[in-house]
Amino acid sequence: MTSGSGTSDAPVAALSKVEVPAYAKWSRLAIKQTMLKYPHADIKDYLxxxxxxxxxxxxxxxxxxxxxxxxxxxxxxxxTYSAETGKFIRIDFQEIPVN
Known part of the structure; x- marks a missing residue:
């Protein structure tokens, strides 16, 4: 009997090729700092x-x-971060008024 190892590794291989967006690091920072700035608010959506x-x-x-x-x-x-070093410089918040 054969072990059939060819198919069992396919999902893992596919998952390893998923690319993390370049902005992922900064999105985590944006969410964390927003939670600190607005501690009594729940984040409902993100884009x-x-x-x-x-x-x-x-x-x-x-x-x-x-x-x-x-x-x-x-x-x-x-x-905002350094283009050369990738180091954080600052974060700015602007509330969007709801009509």
């Missing part, structure tokens, strides 16, 4: 909006949707 690469700095922009008691609102989070 990576854009990557902006410059010569000196790069930015990653995210939109998070929060709910705090009866209030729901959006927050634009911009993470």
């Amino acid at each position: 990576h909006i854009a990557t902006d690469s410059k010569k000196v700095t790069n930015t990653e922009k995210f939109q998070l949707w929060l709910k705090e008691e009866e209030r729901e609102f959006g927050v634009l989070v911009t993470v």
Whole structure:
């Protein structure tokens, strides 16, 4: 009898090829810092909006949707980091008013 090892490894091989987006590191930071800035709010949704690469700095922009008691609102989070070293520089928050 043969062991049939050819098919049992296929799912693991497929999973190992899944690429992590380049912005994943910064999305974790954006979510963590948003939770610190708005400790009584729940993050309901998250979206990576854009990557902006410059010569000196790069930015990653995210939109998070929060709910705090009866209030729901959006927050634009911009993470700026060094293009050369990849080190964090700053994070900015801008609330999006709800009509």
